[in-house]
Amino acid sequence: EADIYQTPRYLVIGTGKKITLECSQTMGHDKMYWYQQDPGMELHLIHYSYGVNSTEKGDLSSESTVSRIRTEHFPLTLESARPSHTSQYLCASSRWGPGNEQFFGPGTRLTVL
């Protein structure tokens, strides 16, 4: 198992709530990523970071925001959750350099009612 953690694993909330999905890794990786994945479907990159104070938007438009204040921590925030945000969110990290393996967290399955 990779040393990358996500909390909570499951979250059911009502529309309009603010939520933060946590992601932490203990491998000292510079690069971190957030993906959105509907069950049995492909992964869509929504945010990534090259290191502290670096954040970039991915290819899939998202209403979420991220921050990278510490190397090991890359939280994702939804200011006002909506039913369309219902999905699985996967966090991943990798060492600096081209083509290095991504290590994935266990995911957070979010349901917005």
Next chain:
Amino acid sequence: AQTVTQSQPEMSVQEAETVTLSCTYDTSESDYYLFWYKQPPSRQMILVIRQEAYKQQNATENRFSVNFQKAAKSFSLKISDSQLGDAAMYFCALYNFNKFYFGSGTKLNVKP
């Protein structure tokens, strides 16, 4: 644009037999990396095998091997001596421009 296509949404294989999962991709770059990832039910995604595009030799990892055809932009995964634990979603991925691009996945069923 970078795209990855997996044309087999679901496949089945008998335990101990061999199965091949297909993947094609599109990129205008000559230097890139290709991956196969495995996502078991309710478990973390893990790396199966990695291929560097500038290497002509096909990567192998124990029972897993790839057939990398750069000109055809094809990257298939062969699983030999299939085991029950191989049952999972398999994702093909292309690494380019600091990002990973994933295919839609192939669900592999292994029959005892």
